[in-house]
Amino acid sequence: MILSLLIFIPLLGSLLVAILPKSQVARFRWIALAATLADLVLAFVAYAGFDQSLAGYQLLEQADWITLPLGNLGIASIDYLVGVDGISLPLVVLSAVVMVIGVGSSWTMIHRLKAYYSLYLLLTGTIMGCFLALDFFLFFLFFEFMLLPMYFLIGLWGGPRREYASIKFFLYTLLGSLLILLVMIGLYLSVMDPVSTALAAGFITDPLAVSDEVIRIMQAHLQQGQLNPAQIVHTFDMRYLADGGNYLPNAFLHPAAEPIVFGLPARMLAFWAIFIGFAIKLPIVPLHTWLPDAHVEAPTPVSVVLAGVLLKIGGYGFLRIVWSFFPDGGAEYATSLAALGTLSIVYGGLNALAQNDVKKMIAYSSVSHMGFVLLGVASLTAEGINGAIYQMVSHGVLSSMLFLIAGVVYDRTHDRRIDSYRGLMQPMPQYTTLTAVAFFGSLGLPGFSGFVGELFTLMGSFQSAWLPGWLTAVATTGILLAAAYFLWTLQRMFFGPFWSRHEATSVLTDLTAREKLLLVPLGIMALVLGLFPNLVFNLSSATVAQWLTKFAVE
DSSP states (O other): HHHHHHHHHHHHHHHHHHOOGGGGGHHHHHHHHHHHHHHHHHHHHHHHHHOOTOOEEEEEHHHHHHHEEOOOOEEEEEEEEEOOTTTHHHHHHHHHHHHHHHHHHHHTOOOOOHHHHHHHHHHHHHHHHHHBBBBHHHHHHHHHHHHHHHHHHHHHHTTTTTHHHHHHHHHHHHHHHHHHHHHHHHHHBBBBBBBHHHHHTSOOSSSSGGHHHHHHHHHHHHHOOOOOOOOOOOEEBHHHHGGGBBOOOEEETOTTTTOOEEEEEHHHHHHHHHHHHHHHHTOTTSTTHHHHHHHHSOOOHHHIIIIIIIOOOOHHIIIHHOOOOOHHHHHHHHHHHHHHHHHHHHHHHHHHTTOBBBHHHHHHHHHHHHHHHHHHHHTTTTTHHHHHHHHHHHHHHHHHHHHHHHHHHHHHHHHGGGGEEOOOTOOOHHHHHHHHHHHHHTTTTTTHHHHHHHHHHHHHHHSSSSSSSHHHHHHHHHHHHHHHHHHHHHHOOOOOOOSSSSSSSGOOOOOOOHHHHHHHHHHHHHHHHHHHHHHHHHHHHHHHHHHHHHHOOO
C-alpha cells in the first residue's frame, strides 16, 4: 500500500486541516510538514525496494472502480490502478523532496493559513497521483484536480497581478486538459482490455490464470472479429492503451486506421492534440507565456512547487502517454518536435538574458531547460530519453533552489530587480555562496547535475537516426546563453562595492537558520546527483531500454 499512502496521506492531511477550527492554526504547519515528511519517507522506501534490473511496473495496486455494461457498445471499465517504473519513480522521489521544501518555505506565511495548507496538501496528493496512476481516467482526474489548488494558491497569495496570472494559468492548462480529454475518449473507445474481456467472454474464469498466451489469443480473436461486441471490455489501462494489438479493427484510432481529419490521419491529429496538451504544461514555445506571469506573481513556495514538480508532469506525459500511445507519431514528427525543443532552448535563453526581474529570469531559464527534455525525448535514443528523465530531476532540484534564492532578497526588501543591488557578497556571504552553487549548477558546470542532463540529451540527439545534426549544434547555444545570463546576474548583484536601492540596507542580513536548512540540502543534492548520476540512471535505464524495444523506434 506504499503508493496509495503516498497519495492519500496528503489528501487526509488536507481534509484534517480543513475541518480543524481556526483556533488550531498553530497546528496547520505541523500537519503539512508531517504529511509531506511521511511522503518523503515512503518515497525513499519505494526507491530502496525498487528492483532496478526489472523494466516493468512494480508495487502495483489494482481494484475495480467502475464497471458498467453498455449493450452493443461493450462494457465500460475503470480501475483504481497505480504503479511505478523507472520513468515515474525518480519523479515521485523528486516530488516528495520538493513538497517538503515547499512547506519549509511556507513557514513565514501569515494569512489564511487554514485555506493555504489545505490547498497545498491537496496539491501534494494530486501531484503524487499523476505520477503513480496507470489508469488514464484516474490520471486525468488527478491532472484536473491540480488546477484548483494551484489556481487559488496563485490567485489568493500572489503578487499585485495575481488574478491575471492565475486566470491565465488556469485557461492555458484547461485548454490542454480538454485536448487530452478528447484523445482519452477516442483511445478508450478504440481499445480492449484483454484480461477483463477474456473473463467476460468465458475464456478464463480466474483472473490469476492470465498469461501472455491468453492475451495473445484474445488479441487474435479481436482482430479476426470473433468476439461478441457486447462482451468486449473497453479500458483506460495505460498498459493496454500502449499495445497496438488491443485496438479494435475498425476503431477510429487503430494504428492502421485511414480516416482523414483536417488533412491529417486521425491518429496523427490525436497525437498533435495530446502533445499540445502536455506541451502547455512543460511548457514549450510558443505555449509558454503563462509561465513567467505565474512565477512572478506566485509566492515563493508556490513558485518552488510549480518549477520543481508541476512542469515535470508535461515531460512525464510525453513519455508515459504521448510517445507510448502514439509511437508512430513520435517517429513521424521527430524532427519537428526536436526543432520545437531547440526553439524553446534558444528562445528561453535569449529572454532570460533580457530580464531585470530575478524570478522572471529564472522562469525563462526553466523554459530553456525544459526544451532539453523535449529534445531528448524526440531523439528516440536511450541516451536522449535517459537524459530527459535525468534533466527533469536535475531541474526540479536546481529550480527549487533558484526560486528560494529569489525569495530571500524579496522577503527582505520586496524588490526582485537585479539592478537594485550591488556587492551583496559583503553583507550576505553565505547567501552569495549558495547562489553561486545554484547558478553554476544550472548553467551546466561539470560536477553538478545540470551538466549530466544536458550532456546526455545532446548526445542522444546528435547520434539519433531521426534528427539532423544541425539541431544539436543549435541546441548547444542554450548552454552558452545560460552561462551568460547566470554569470551576468551573479556579477551585477553580488560583486563590486556594496550598494542597494533601498535605504534600509540593514535588512539585507545573511541567511537565517531556516533558509539554510532549505537551501543547503538542495545544493548537496545537485552536487551528489552530478557526481553519482547512476542514482537516477540505474532506475530508468531498464525501463527505457524496454520502452524503445517495445515500440520499435530506436
